[in-house]
Amino acid sequence: MESRRGFIKKSALGVAGIALGSTMDMSAKSYAGIIGANDRLNVAIIGLGRRLSAFYEPIALKGANVQLLYLCDVMEKQRTRAMQNFSKHISYQPKSENDIRRVLDDKKVDAVFNATPDHWHTPGSVMAMKAGKHVYVEKPCSHNMFENEILVKAAQKFNKIVQMGNQQRSSDHTVEIIRELHRGVIGNPYKAVAFYANTRGEVPLQKKAAIPVGLDWELFQGPAPRRDYTEETWDYNWHWYGWDYGTAEAGNNATHELDVARWALNVDFPLNVEVEAAKRHFANDGWEMYDTMDATFRFAGDKIIKWDGKSRNGHKTYGADRGTIIYGSEGTVFVNRDKYILYDRGGKVMKERTSTSSEAGTALGGGGDMTTGHVINFFDTIRGKSKLTAPIDDASISNAMVHYANVAYRIGKGFDIDDKTGRMFDREAMKLWNREYEPGWEPTLK
Secondary structure: OOOHHHHHHHHHHHHHHHHHHHHHHOOHHHHHHHOOHHHOEEEEEEOOOOOHHHHHHHHHOHHHOEEEEEEEOOEHHHHHHHHHHHOOOOOOOOEEEOOHHHHHHOOOOOEEEEOOOHHHHHHHHHHHHHOOOEEEEOOOOOOOHHHHHHHHHHHHHOOOOEEEOOHHHHOHHHHHHHHHHHOOOOOOEEEEEEEEEOEOOOOOOOOEOOOOOOEOHHHHHOOOOOOOOEOOOOOOHHHOOOOOOOOHHHHHHHHHHHHHHHHHHOOOOOOEEEEEEEOOOOOOOOOOOOOEEEEEEEEOOOEEEEEEEEOEOOOOOOOOOEEEEEEEOOEEEEEOOOEEEEEEOOOOEEEEEEOOOOEOOOOOOOOEHHHHHHHHHHHHHHOOOOOOOOEHHHHHHHHHHHHHHHHHHHHOOOEEEOOOOOOEOOHHHHOOOOOOOOOOOOOOOO
16 A cells, blocks of 8 residues: 555645646635645644744644644643643644654654754754654754764655755745845855844853753753753753753854855855854853854855854844845845845945745744745645755755854864865864764664
8 A cells, every 4th residue: 555655745746736727717615625634744843942933823824734743842841831832723632742752653743843952953853754754953953064964864865855944045035135146136246244143141050950840851861961950951051051952153043144145145065164252241151152253154266154143242233133244246135034125336225125024033932924934835845846945955054054163163273174075174173073972862874
């Protein structure tokens, strides 16, 4: 008998053919009847933190035709909260689960949303693909360059749809201006400045503490080496407490704007990275890495991308809290999640478009129309009706820029890069290509 997933895809393709050929002669009711239970995708969300609200709308949409089977998180109160919140959007109750492995064992699950902490992104996604699931993985898609490579290889080996959550790729106004850039609207684009400014406050010092009630600390750590629990770790501050779990602000936010910059300049791996970064604020608090970074990436064709990241200084250097500026031989473009502005070489505004959609900027959690479109694109690609807007083989190159910046900061110097393979031409840098894993938790293709 034909596999269920094969049936889903063939059914979708058949429906697409019918739709193209005869929708003019069909009523809305008749067409709605075609896309029924056989086209439904069963999904699970792994990680129920601040990104949870971004998934309410795309999963609840009737046109999405998905069934949420599981809400999974290592913290009990996160599961309870997620159940309560989703009950306002869907008329049925998904299962609550603590352990990702039990979710992946369920053959009825077609796809998972991996919204876990960074250190779980690649290991959890590879586990999901091995279990036959398609994956929507939040940014950053990997914790290090080794994971970056193995995630792409896993998608290829297991023939799975893998989309990264760099949702601005699904922004209508961004797609429009990038298309115009590639058509030469500002001549030759040669430089992009990606930026982010936020006012994150003081972070508590880590202190050994009892494991919070309801937290599976063993599973939270997962692929990371084991250590005692310290208070404040599990709830967001893992981002700033060393490199066991997080990828600093570059992984947390630069991924988005660096992706837009690379997309605009139409470049892949850089040739070189140079970084100036340090902790500039709250000198004695618990924040353990840089909170301010200037990074410069040089590419073939004399193209440059600069990253200006200020985690704890809200000064809007470029007139907004985040965005990308692209300079060309004949003009300039400013683009962020809200709008784009096209300038001629003299600085005169030639065109401006404000987005009709909404998407959170620097607010924690986020979500909005861009995320909804990005998720629907993921669903449609699984069904064979569309192509991914952020396929993992391309998205991982943007994510590599995050790792290069972090590595340069950690070793205290810049380095050259093979722009064909992404390998770093520096022995110290290559020592950080991989990480130490808890035995038995290493992501592998076997």
